[in-house]
Amino acid sequence: MTAEQIYADSSALDRLFVHQPGSKEMNDWRRRNPGPLAVTHHGRTELVNAIALAAFRDQISAEAAEVAWGVLDQAFIDGNFKQADLLWRAALNRAAELSRRYSPKLGTRSLDVLHVSCALELKMKYFLSFDERQVTLADATGLKRVVI
Numbered sequence: 620m621t622a623e624q625i626y627a628d629s630s631a632l633d634r635l636f637v638h639q640p641g642s643k644e645m646n647d648w649r650r651r652n653p654g655p656l657a658v659t660h661h662g663r664t665e666l667v668n669a670i671a672l673a674a675f676r677d678q679i680s681a682e683a684a685e686v687a688w689g690v691l692d693q694a695f696i697d698g699n700f701k702q703a704d705l706l707w708r709a710a711l712n713r714a715a716e717l718s719r720r721y722s723p724k725l726g727t728r729s730l731d732v733l734h735v736s737c738a739l740e741l742k743m744k745y746f747l748s749f750d751e752r753q754v755t756l757a758d759a760t761g762l763k764r765v766v767i
Contacts, residue, residue, distance in 0.1 A: 620745055622654030625765055626738035627747040629665035632658070634749070636666065636687040637673040641749055648767035657703035658695075659737050665730075666691055703741055710740045717756065727756045738762055 634645040658666070667688065674684040694700040714729070714736035721727060727735075731753040738746055739760060746757035747765035754764055 620652075620765070622652050622656050624743060625652075625656060625745040625747055626734070626741060626743040626762070627656050627658075627765075628734040628750065628753060629662050629669060630749040630753070631747045632656070632662070633666055633669035636670055636691055637679060639678075644767050653699075655698050655701040657741055657743070658700045659703045659705060659741075661730075661733060661737065663691075663695075663702070703737075705737060705740045710736045713739060717760065721756050721759055725752055725755055725759070727752050731756065735760060735762070 631645060633639075634642040635649060670679075670684050670687045670691070673679045673687075674681055679687070691700075695702065710733065714732045717732050717736055718727070718729070722732065731750060734748070734753060735746070735756050738757065739762070744763060745765045746754065746762040747767070748754050748757070758764055
């Protein structure tokens with residue numbers, strides 16, 4: 620398994636920027652698994668917002684948020700993250716199909732379904748998330764769970 624084969628959702632990646640349960644494990648995993656991780660525009664927006672929410676909730680200071688956004692931007696510049704482009708119409712159509720098929724059984728939310736859809740559209744083999752319902756959906760679609 621290489622970083623290029625892994626779709627890491629924002630619940631995993633935000634632990635690299637905002638200290639929370641699982642941050643140490645995620646940082647350790649990332650050190651063991653270097654290479655560019657694909658991040659969609661949707662995922663990047665969620666990461667920016669996760670940092671903003673942490674500041675809003677007083678989990679981090681405004682200054683720490685600015686630093687975290689800078690580290691996030693630098694991750695793309697340095698090649699630790701790569702901007703993943705995909706056909707959004709196809710991703711959204713697939714998400715709708717996944718929703719009809721799995722959400723009545725699994726209770727997955729729209730953005731969770733969209734992450735799994737993006738992973739499938741990007742032809743990823745592995746899925747990394749801290750969201751258990753999302754991982755269950757990924758398992759159901761044939762993606763392999765990354766355990767950290």
